[in-house]
Amino acid sequence: MSYANLYEVPGPRGIRRNRVLTGVIALGLLAVAYVVYVRFDEKGQWAADKWTPFLRADVWTTFILPGLAGTLGAALAGVVLAGIFGLVFATARMSEHRWIRVPAATVVEFFRAVPLLLLIFFAFFGSYALTGTNISAFTAVVFGLTFYNGSVIAEIIRAGVQSLPRGQSEAAYAVGMRKNQVMRLVLLPQSLKAMMPAVISQFVVLLKDSALGLIVGYDELVDRGLNGIAANFSNVIPAAIVIAAIFIAINVSLDKFAHWLHGRTST
Amino acid sequence: MEALLLEGDTILVAFWMTVRLAVVSAVGSLLLGTALTAMRVSPFPVLRSAAGTYVSVARNTPLTLVLLFTGLGVGANLGVELSDDLATNNFWLAVIGLTAYTSAFVCEALRSGINTVPVGQAEAARSLGLGFLGTLRLIILPQAFRAVIAPLGSILIALTKNTTIALVVGVAEASVRMRELIETHGDQVIQIFFGFALGFVLLCLPMGLAFGRLSRRLVVAR
Numbered sequence: 001m002s003y004a005n006l007y008e009v010p011g012p013r014g015i016r017r018n019r020v021l022t023g024v025i026a027l028g029l030l031a032v033a034y035v036v037y038v039r040f041d042e043k044g045q046w047a048a049d050k051w052t053p054f055l056r057a058d059v060w061t062t063f064i065l066p067g068l069a070g071t072l073g074a075a076l077a078g079v080v081l082a083g084i085f086g087l088v089f090a091t092a093r094m095s096e097h098r099w100i101r102v103p104a105a106t107v108v109e110f111f112r113a114v115p116l117l118l119l120i121f122f123a124f125f126g127s128y129a130l131t132g133t134n135i136s137a138f139t140a141v142v143f144g145l146t147f148y149n150g151s152v153i154a155e156i157i158r159a160g161v162q163s164l165p166r167g168q169s170e171a172a173y174a175v176g177m178r179k180n181q182v183m184r185l186v187l188l189p190q191s192l193k194a195m196m197p198a199v200i201s202q203f204v205v206l207l208k209d210s211a212l213g214l215i216v217g218y219d220e221l222v223d224r225g226l227n228g229i230a231a232n233f234s235n236v237i238p239a240a241i242v243i244a245a246i247f248i249a250i251n252v253s254l255d256k257f258a259h260w261l262h263g264r265t266s267t
Numbered sequence: 268m269e270a271l272l273l274e275g276d277t278i279l280v281a282f283w284m285t286v287r288l289a290v291v292s293a294v295g296s297l298l299l300g301t302a303l304t305a306m307r308v309s310p311f312p313v314l315r316s317a318a319g320t321y322v323s324v325a326r327n328t329p330l331t332l333v334l335l336f337t338g339l340g341v342g343a344n345l346g347v348e349l350s351d352d353l354a355t356n357n358f359w360l361a362v363i364g365l366t367a368y369t370s371a372f373v374c375e376a377l378r379s380g381i382n383t384v385p386v387g388q389a390e391a392a393r394s395l396g397l398g399f400l401g402t403l404r405l406i407i408l409p410q411a412f413r414a415v416i417a418p419l420g421s422i423l424i425a426l427t428k429n430t431t432i433a434l435v436v437g438v439a440e441a442s443v444r445m446r447e448l449i450e451t452h453g454d455q456v457i458q459i460f461f462g463f464a465l466g467f468v469l470l471c472l473p474m475g476l477a478f479g480r481l482s483r484r485l486v487v488a489r
Contacts, residue, residue: 005389006407007310007399018310026313040340113471114464115428117442125449126456204327211329215435222332226339236339244328244336251327 050235067224074210078145085150090157111151119144124216137218149206160191200258271462281444288430295366300373325371337364338436361433369426376418380411413485420478424471
């Protein structure tokens with residue numbers, strides 16, 4: 001439904017009334033923005049010297065770029081491992097053998113229900129007690145990202161395979177393929193293509209979740225921005241705004257890519 | 268098991284905080300999310316673009332950053348004081364952050380719900396003489412809500428799990444307690460982890476089942 005249907009096309013009086021209301025609303029929004037501006041201004045957060053650090057090359061090379069590398073590194077490792085985890089567990093959950101299907105389903109449902117932060121804490125603080133060695137914050141973050149997002153991706157893939165017409169697997173069996181050939185050559189390629197937008201949206205979630213690394217001291221963008229830059233220049237608000245802008249730029253382009261892919265594959 | 272039994276009371280207190288955070292933020296997100304949806308379909312371009320910008324900013328920023336921003340920006344710099352008591356103040360700051368983040372997802376879900384309502388519904392409402400707010404409140408939103416109960420359920424379950432991140436604004440909820448327990452009872456890490464994980468499973472599983480049932484019962488027959 002297009003939203004324009006929710007109201008009549010305004011007549012001359014309606015147009016005038018809407019103009020007045022638009023002005024009132026705009027003033028209201030500007031007033032809110034102004035209050036925020038003034039409050040931050042009192043704390044000197046708009047002062048030029050709080051913003052100029054972002055024009056300096058050394059701020060980018062010591063804080064932002066290494067932080068971005070940390071974020072992207074953890075996210076990339078997480079994407080690859082979560083993808084593998086998802087594929088393996090989606091296939092296992094669709095197995096014909098009960099003894100494979102049930103444990104796989106339990107694992108997937110468990111990791112989907114547990115908050116990511118608890119997984120990261122478990123890996124990070126529990127590793128010494130369990131294995132006798134401390135694992136790095138990076139490993140702990142990737143561990144959490146892999147198991148949590150992997151389970152979600154497993155469900156996305158399973159839903160994709162199940163939404164394929166039955167005829168696909170029946171035809172594949174009819175030409176004499178084995179179970180794993182049916183899955184590998186016929187079902188997975190088709191469903192992966194259809195599921196790509198959903199998988200990419202999950203990767204956006206994963207990228208955002210990698211910011212949790214800061215809680216266990218992993219060196220990523222939010223940490224470098226708020227604990228690095230802000231500590232040096234006491235410019236918390238500008239730093240938060242710049243870091244948020246970087247995340248938004250990356251995620252919006254991923255989103256656009258997913259839309260483009262969806263448009264291309266659904267025709 | 269010893270640690271879990273010994274500390275049972277404090278663990279329950281921590282989970283009670285998790286539940287309170289989740290419930291208060293859920294109510295807030297549903298209200299703000301509905302308001303944002305109304306803004307996004309309103310006849311005023313200013314409101315439409317304001318709500319659109321808000322949603323894409325909130326959705327694409329990590330929750331960790333949103334909460335840190337509420338703590339440092341709204342709390343310390345805007346000078347918003349919600350209570351004299353530090354713990355209560357932090358609780359409400361966390362609620363603001365969680366609500367600000369989650370309402371963007373509620374708005375997205377509701378908007379797709381509005382898309383499922385047939386055009387004829389709004390046209391019929393208008394021909395009865397209902398204005399924009401009347402059409403939205405009496406005809407469109409009730410049907411849109413019923414269409415997106417399952418996605419709203421997933422959003423609220425995600426919110427419940429996201430309350431663990433409230434620790435960055437200093438709220439002592441379940442994840443803080445788990446970290447403390449792991450540090451003091453290093454020999455029982457597995458039991459402690461599974462105990463807390465079970466706590467979240469017990470919170471989220473009934474929610475998932477309830478929303479699944481609700482969505483089947485309330486589905487709009489077309």
